[in-house]
Amino acid sequence: MIQFSPEKINKVNEIIARYPEGKQKGALIPLLHLAQEEFGGWLDAPVMDYVASLLDIKPIEVYEVATFYTMFNMKPVGKYVLEVCQTGPCMLRGSDQIIDHIKNKLGIKAGETTADGLFTLKPAECLGACGYAPMMQLGKFYKENLTIEKVDQLIEELRAAAATAN
Amino acid sequence: MKLLLEKAHIEGIRYYDTYRKNGGYSSVEKALKMSPDEIVEEVKKSGLRGRGGAGFPTGMKWSFLAKPEGVPRHLVCNADESEPGTFKDRYLMEFLPHLFIEGMIISSYALGSNTSYIYIRGEYAWIPDILEQAIAEAKEAGWLGKNIKGTGFDCEIYVQRGGGAYICGEETALIESLEGKRGNPRIKPPFPAVQGLWMRPTVVNNVETIAAVGPIITMGGDEYAKLGAGRSTGTKLISACGNLNKPGVYEIDFNLSVEEFIYSDEYCGGIPNGKKLKACIPGGSSVPILPANLLLHESNGNKRLMNYESLSEGGFQTGTMLGSGGFIVLDEDQCVVRHTMSLAHFYNHESCGQCSPCREGTGWMYKILKNIEYGKGKMEDIDLLWDIQRRIEGNTICPLGDAAAWPVAAAIRHFRDEFEWHVLHPEEAQTRNYGLAHYAEPRTIVAAQ
Numbered sequence: 173m174i175q176f177s178p179e180k181i182n183k184v185n186e187i188i189a190r191y192p193e194g195k196q197k198g199a200l201i202p203l204l205h206l207a208q209e210e211f212g213g214w215l216d217a218p219v220m221d222y223v224a225s226l227l228d229i230k231p232i233e234v235y236e237v238a239t240f241y242t243m244f245n246m247k248p249v250g251k252y253v254l255e256v257c258q259t260g261p262c263m264l265r266g267s268d269q270i271i272d273h274i275k276n277k278l279g280i281k282a283g284e285t286t287a288d289g290l291f292t293l294k295p296a297e298c299l300g301a302c303g304y305a306p307m308m309q310l311g312k313f314y315k316e317n318l319t320i321e322k323v324d325q326l327i328e329e330l331r332a333a334a335a336t337a338n
Numbered sequence: 339m340k341l342l343l344e345k346a347h348i349e350g351i352r353y354y355d356t357y358r359k360n361g362g363y364s365s366v367e368k369a370l371k372m373s374p375d376e377i378v379e380e381v382k383k384s385g386l387r388g389r390g391g392a393g394f395p396t397g398m399k400w401s402f403l404a405k406p407e408g409v410p411r412h413l414v415c416n417a418d419e420s421e422p423g424t425f426k427d428r429y430l431m432e433f434l435p436h437l438f439i440e441g442m443i444i445s446s447y448a449l450g451s452n453t454s455y456i457y458i459r460g461e462y463a464w465i466p467d468i469l470e471q472a473i474a475e476a477k478e479a480g481w482l483g484k485n486i487k488g489t490g491f492d493c494e495i496y497v498q499r500g501g502g503a504y505i506c507g508e509e510t511a512l513i514e515s516l517e518g519k520r521g522n523p524r525i526k527p528p529f530p531a532v533q534g535l536w537m538r539p540t541v542v543n544n545v546e547t548i549a550a551v552g553p554i555i556t557m558g559g560d561e562y563a564k565l566g567a568g569r570s571t572g573t574k575l576i577s578a579c580g581n582l583n584k585p586g587v588y589e590i591d592f593n594l595s596v597e598e599f600i601y602s603d604e605y606c607g608g609i610p611n612g613k614k615l616k617a618c619i620p621g622g623s624s625v626p627i628l629p630a631n632l633l634l635h636e637s638n639g640n641k642r643l644m645n646y647e648s649l650s651e652g653g654f655q656t657g658t659m660l661g662s663g664g665f666i667v668l669d670e671d672q673c674v675v676r677h678t679m680s681l682a683h684f685y686n687h688e689s690c691g692q693c694s695p696c697r698e699g700t701g702w703m704y705k706i707l708k709n710i711e712y713g714k715g716k717m718e719d720i721d722l723l724w725d726i727q728r729r730i731e732g733n734t735i736c737p738l739g740d741a742a743a744w745p746v747a748a749a750i751r752h753f754r755d756e757f758e759w760h761v762l763h764p765e766e767a768q769t770r771n772y773g774l775a776h777y778a779e780p781r782t783i784v785a786a787q
């Protein structure tokens with residue numbers, strides 16, 4: 173059953189209260205972020221329907237928005253999504269090599285997930301970190317001034333973290 | 339002179355107590371003793387121009403705000419910052435959140451906005467926590483909430499994350515997104531100042547614009563206007579990136595020369611490994627790229643300066659724009675065709691798809707550029723590219739079309755020989771870059787004086 177915890181429901185109500193009466197649809201994008209975090213890193217149709225019910229809007233109003241924005245995943249992703257910026261300024265500082273290295277190391281193409289379900293490679297457009305390039309987004313935070321060695325180390329750390337979590 | 343980043347180095351300046359001890363919120367104190375119209379007047383006098391890219395005078399924008407009886411008005415801050423090369427607003431929000439919130443409070447008071455929103459790009463996922471903490475601290479100290487400091491003015495500020503879409507930086511797309519919709523820009527008019535968020539009168543301003551309001555109130559509009567050069571008043575944040583020794587965010591005086599900005603140790607510290615400057619896109623990815631020789635000097639031979647007028651001197655033939663201040667530097671090893679292809683991919687990816695010239699044209703431009711870059715281009719392709727960009731420009735609902743067209747036009751205008759070389763030497767182009775040709779000029783200064 174898809175349902176936020178009581179604690180999350182409080183958060184939902186707090187977010188909805190930021191918008192004027194009758195304009196609660198404004199809370200849609202923030203709620204989709206909450207839902208994606210809570211329900212496995214992507215937005216399955218029943219999850220979107222649940223969000224629609226919270227805002228008292230039609231499911232289609234949620235689908236059309238969720239599919240517009242790149243941060244919402246419309247299919248399952250790995251436990252760790254490596255979002256490496258590939259836009260011009262990052263390219264000038266070697267983002268192509270970082271992306272190629274990750275592809276080779278993990279044996280996946282852009283947009284794919286490793287067989288163990290740990291990593292997804294998602295090339296991204298400019299993330300507002302151009303001065304600290306090359307860089308990637310990993311969950312809530314950025315990893316900046318990347319080198320091949322740093323990427324190797326990061327992947328090892330994530331593997332270790334996943335192994336202890338299991 | 340630093341107005342925005344003056345206190346950035348102070349330990350703990352992110353927190354209210356430290357910020358307040360260092361003179362913080364005195365601008366709000368002063369503003370609350372003024373009338374809203376007096377504040378608008380000071381901002382007008384300051385000559386402040388919007389820092390989001392278009393450079394529209396902020397005081398004038400504020401005076402256009404409609405004030406129908408009984409209809410709420412809103413201030414919306416544009417923190418979507420997604421123009422490639424631009425990362426200055428992030429710096430302000432991360433390191434000086436209270437400077438920004440001060441500006442939000444004063445601006446909300448001046449415009450009569452009881453509920454103001456900060457729309458921040460979703461990828462800056464850790465920054466809303468910083469802002470919300472600053473807002474909570476300000477509220478605790480009585481600078482927000484009901485009847486602020488006995489003025490009778492109520493104000494709440496909320497932070498909303500976006501979902502990842504460059505187009506939501508365009509003000510009407512941003513408004514749509516705040517309303518919980520797809521980020522499709524609206525046809526103007528009506529302008530947001532008349533019918534914006536929920537069809538209510540709305541002012542949309544960039545983070546850096548808002549952050550400048552505190553210093554303007556503190557020093558007075560006239561004093562602010564004395565800083566800078568001509569109609570480029572005050573100071574500007576520049577986010578420098580690409581092939582530089584010291585990329586990062588700098589607050590500059592508008593009289594600084596482009597050359598000094600790139601080469602002096604006080605700023606970017608020159609280009610790594612002694613490489614030469616090939617080209618630069620000084621105002622975010624949408625503004626025209628210039629080869630080094632045109633970048634450093636105006637057509638009269640004077641040094642080009644880091645301000646609105648000097649950077650655009652010569653129009654698009656020999657000039658460019660200050661834009662958002664996203665300063666992208668390409669050294670002699672870089673390929674202009676490849677860089678332009680990457681930007682074309684970006685605009686194609688970010689087009690909202692409402693207008694066919696933009697939706698289709700950006701895709702065609704990317705495909706053609708990809709062919710040229712990978713040795714499959716024909717000579718006619720270069721003219722075709724020119725033709726496509728020309729047909730996009732000016733024929734779309736929002737300026738993203740222009741923003742996609744200009745980088746391609748400027749690359750062909752100034753680097754046509756590099757495109758032709760790719761077509762004529764498809765195999766060689768896979769193994770090496772074209773290099774400098776005649777674009778660069780030996781630089782004249784060695785280090786900061």
Ligand SMILES: Cc1cc2nc3c(=O)[nH]c(=O)nc-3n(C[C@H](O)[C@H](O)[C@H](O)COP(=O)(O)O)c2cc1C
Pocket residue numbers: 387388389390391392393394396416417418419420421504505506507508509510542543544545547548736737738741
């Ligand atoms: C495609 C597109 C993207 C934009 N992105 C931003 C942005 O990320 N941040 C911003 O402040 N303005 C952006 N703008 C400009 C806004 O539409 C608007 O002019 C600006 O927020 C006004 O604020 P200002 O007057 O303080 O600069 C963008 C415009 C376009 C056409």
Ligand code: SF4
Pocket residue numbers: 505522523688689690691692693694696697734735736737738739
């Ligand atoms: S110009 Fe492009 S981004 Fe702007 S409204 Fe038209 S299709 Fe959308």
Ligand code: FES
Pocket residue numbers: 257258259260261262263297298299300301302305307422423424
């Ligand atoms: S181009 Fe990669 S963060 Fe801006």
